[in-house]
Amino acid sequence: MKRYAVRVFYEGKGYYGYQRQLEKRTIEGTIIQALEEIKYINSPEENNFRSASRTDKDVNAIGNVFSFNSEKNIILEELNSVLPKDKTIACWGYSEVEMDFSPKYSMWKKYWYIISKEFLETNSSMTVDKIKAVSSLFRGEHDFSLFCRKDHRKTTRKLDKLIVIEQENRIIFEFLANSFLWEQIRRITSYILNFDTLSKELQNTKKLLQTQTSVNALNLEPASPKQLVLVEHFYENLSWLISKRTKESILKKFETEILKLKQRENLVNSAHKFFFDLG
Known part of the structure; x- marks a missing residue:
């Protein structure tokens, strides 16, 4: 018996989110x-099947991860052959891991989070410089209680990185x-x-991120899930065997289906760089 971790690409459109549900396509x-x-x-x-992230409906992923135990040796092409023919789900890398490994x-x-500059000009008065400053x-x-949909978890979190990448025709928020x-x-x-x-009160961002804030709610709808992409889960000391054929297929799918924006080359190059950095 072996345990495998598998990296998976998917397009969220057409599925009821990631997590399995009775009588729904997930x-x-x-x-x-x-x-x-x-x-x-x-x-x-x-077989102790586990997943790293349970993304919401319409959220996309380049590198979500799932793991399972198996008596068989994994062959990515064999697995992909029984996944949807439209390639909305494709497994592109795997690693043999310890039996107690959890991708979570x-x-x-x-x-x-990807937006076009056309969308920004049409729907917001914010400039790129203002966006970067905020x-x-x-x-x-910080305490992100005003910036989440609350569940049972504590709302204090550390956001290690939030940068705004400006490209020719789009803006990428990288979290x-x-x-x-x-x-x-x-x-x-x-x-x-x-x-x-x-x-003015709600523009005091530092105050909103404090535990003892007097503000109860922002009354803002969350941004659309369709522009959100789970790029990667990183694990220390794991090496991945990558399917070159599937990787190229994913890049093509990423370009034609997810990034339906004008002049997409820069962001597609970002996806290419992501895979190149993996080796």
């Missing part, structure tokens, strides 16, 4: 069905942290893009 459910079809697993329970406990996670206030450890709260990235992005429309 990313995780589709992956489990494929693993069972080729006898890699008997069931998710018996990565050292850090990276997300991109974004810088979120870096570090990096050990963990994120539910809708945290989308709510931070919405706040930044709507900053100029907020009251």
